[in-house]
Amino acid sequence: RLLSLLVTDDYDQQGTPADFAKSGLPGSDQDGMLFPAYLRFLVRYNAQRRSLVQLYMVLETESFSADHPLHDYFEDRPDLTWEHYSRFAxxxxxxxxxxxxxxxxxxxxxxxxxGVQLRWMRRPPIDLYDEWLVFERMIFPSPVWDGYR
Known part of the structure; x- marks a missing residue:
């Protein structure tokens, strides 16, 4: 359960949209942040905490077991993430x-x-940020997202 606290009280509390809004980076205007810009911020943030990301990914995999302390957390993660991100403009x-x-x-x-983070943990090494940018172009395609990245 100590690892559960590490995920919920440490990992999840860093690299948040609120942190991005305070960063002053392009796209971080609190009145209308740019979602793709936030995700780039998060990827850069996670690239600096590789061992914690690795622990997170291991715990996520282990949590497929119904008796794992983080089973419900990871089952609910899409909804929790949606609710958290919905609090921001x-x-x-x-x-x-x-x-x-x-x-x-x-x-x-x-x-x-x-998926990108799992691949980042493997060999040969990839650059987490550069690989995310490839996915960003697919998820946020031009011309719809031009000016909103």
Missing amino acids: WSLPPQIGGWDHMRPIVRQCIEAMD
Whole structure:
């Protein structure tokens, strides 16, 4: 259960949209943050905490067991992430139709990021950030997302 606390009280509390809003980075305007810019911030943040990301990924895999202390956490992760991200103001392309239409895109981002992070842990090494940028172009395609990245 100590590892559970590490995930919920440490890992999940860092690299958040609130941290991004305070960063002053491009796209971090609190009145309308750019979601792809936040994800790039998160990827860069995670690249600096490789061992913690690795622990997170191991725990996620182990949590397939129903008796694992983090089983429910990881089962509920897509909903928890959606609820957390929904607390922030995001500037989105008009074609998207507002934040309520972003749920499948947020889910795809979680799935892609999990996969990229797993690949990052393997050999031959890849650059986590560069690999994320490839997925970003697929998830947030041009021309719809031009000016909103």
